[in-house]
Amino acid sequence: xxxxxxxxxxxxxxxxxxxxxxxxxxxxxDFTRDPDxxxxxxxxxxxxxRVLYFVGRNPGxxxxxxxxxxxxxxxxxxxxxxxLVEDGYIDQRPGTEDRRQRLLILTDKGEEFEKSLFxxxxxxxxxxxxxxxxxxxxxxxxxxxNIVDEQERSAVLQQIEK
Amino acid sequence: xxxxxxxxxxxxxxxxxxxxxxxxxxxxxDFTRDPDxxxxxxxxxxxxxRVLYFVGRNPGxxxxxxxxxxxxxxxxxxxxxxxLVEDGYIDQRPGTEDRRQRLLILTDKGEEFEKSLFxxxxxxxxxxxxxxxxxxxxxxxxxxxNIVDEQERSAVLQQIEK
DNA sequence: CCTATTATGTCAACAAAGCTGACATATATT
DNA sequence: AATATATGTCAGCTTTGTTGACATAATAGG
Numbered sequence: 581x582x583x584x585x586x587x588x589x590x591x592x593x594x595x596x597x598x599x600x601x602x603x604x605x606x607x608x609x610d611f612t613r614d615p616d617x618x619x620x621x622x623x624x625x626x627x628x629x630r631v632l633y634f635v636g637r638n639p640g641x642x643x644x645x646x647x648x649x650x651x652x653x654x655x656x657x658x659x660x661x662x663x664l665v666e667d668g669y670i671d672q673r674p675g676t677e678d679r680r681q682r683l684l685i686l687t688d689k690g691e692e693f694e695k696s697l698f699x700x701x702x703x704x705x706x707x708x709x710x711x712x713x714x715x716x717x718x719x720x721x722x723x724x725x726n727i728v729d730e731q732e733r734s735a736v737l738q739q740i741e742k
Numbered sequence: 743x744x745x746x747x748x749x750x751x752x753x754x755x756x757x758x759x760x761x762x763x764x765x766x767x768x769x770x771x772d773f774t775r776d777p778d779x780x781x782x783x784x785x786x787x788x789x790x791x792r793v794l795y796f797v798g799r800n801p802g803x804x805x806x807x808x809x810x811x812x813x814x815x816x817x818x819x820x821x822x823x824x825x826l827v828e829d830g831y832i833d834q835r836p837g838t839e840d841r842r843q844r845l846l847i848l849t850d851k852g853e854e855f856e857k858s859l860f861x862x863x864x865x866x867x868x869x870x871x872x873x874x875x876x877x878x879x880x881x882x883x884x885x886x887x888n889i890v891d892e893q894e895r896s897a898v899l900q901q902i903e904k
Numbered sequence: 905c906c907t908a909t910t911a912t913g914t915c916a917a918c919a920a921a922g923c924t925g926a927c928a929t930a931t932a933t934t
Numbered sequence: 935a936a937t938a939t940a941t942g943t944c945a946g947c948t949t950t951g952t953t954g955a956c957a958t959a960a961t962a963g964g
Binding site: 625626627652653655656659660678679680681 | 948949950951952953958959960961
Binding site for chain 3: 644
């Protein structure tokens with residue numbers, strides 16, 4: 581618009597980059613809406629959802645494992661995790677090798693709640709996969725993975741390929 | 743893991759859906775880090791970034807236009823927008839047809855700052871595009887667009903194809 | 905065995921960015 | 935002239951992140 585067209589290659593590139601950035605923003609904005617609506621009827625928020633998700637996905641994970649994945653401080657996590665434990669959504673068990681650790685697992689109640697949250701996002705993503713087709717999905721994964729910090733990619737790969 | 747394998751189709755499907763959900767989470771997490779680091783050295787936050795971005799991208803947009811795109815309340819926007827106007831990053835001009843409106847445009851200072859924020863994300867996305875290749879990029883766009891709320895898709899298309 | 909380190913928890917204070925509700929002003933619209 | 939709309943503003947609240955300081959239990963290294 582404001583920009584006089586430069587070498588048309590660069591111009592296209594700019595458009596394409598803006599497109600990715602904007603789609604990522606809008607998709608993420610809507611992607612978080614469905615679970616947020618459910619959460620709003622409980623005493624929990626998006627932070628609780630993340631904890632439930634990753635504990636459910638990695639049963640027996642430690643507190644510090646969770647901290648690394650979420651990239652938040654232990655004080656932030658503690659508040660959220662404490663509520664989830666208190667309300668019976670997550671159980672803590674002392675580590676077997678290292679008894680300082682608290683191994684985290686979902687209770688049945690926690691599993692059920694996580695499932696209800698997951699289902700909304702699952703439906704949205706399943707629908708999008710169906711509309712876009714398998715090749716598009718492969719591209720979707722590949723670009724997203726490369727957007728992740730390079731040092732983190734192997735950790736992410738390990739997580740998603742589990 | 744915990745799950746005994748059901749019909750293998752469904753099992754695969756579950757893995758694929760989890761993968762999309764997790765990649766979206768991790769990619770978004772890192773995607774916002776670079777600008778956040780710059781913002782941390784200023785008095786602004788991620789909310790200011792979004793306003794600067796969309797005003798820069800849609801010069802002359804109105805307050806309510808911005809509200810719809812960001813999906814926040816006018817009180818939330820007001821705080822952030824007010825600071826940006828006060829500090830000389832955004833100018834307001836009365837609408838030409840409807841003088842109740844405030845048309846928003848970046849000042850030179852605002853444009854420069856937005857550029858510095860944009861550049862970090864631009865680099866990250868450009869690198870990811872390069873590594874994944876053009877077909878993957880097309881799939882990336884397609885899946886993301888389909889993750890957006892259906893009623894919003896035409897609005898998003900209009901924005902990204904501008 | 906003693907010491908240092910590590911994993912976790914906790915208290916306190918603060919900031920960013922969202923929300924609701926109520927009310928004000930200027931301009932358009934009918 | 936009355937009503938509706940676009941915007942702004944005040945006040946208070948919530949969620950979720952931050953720092954900094956300190957506590958406890960268990961491990962690890964000498």
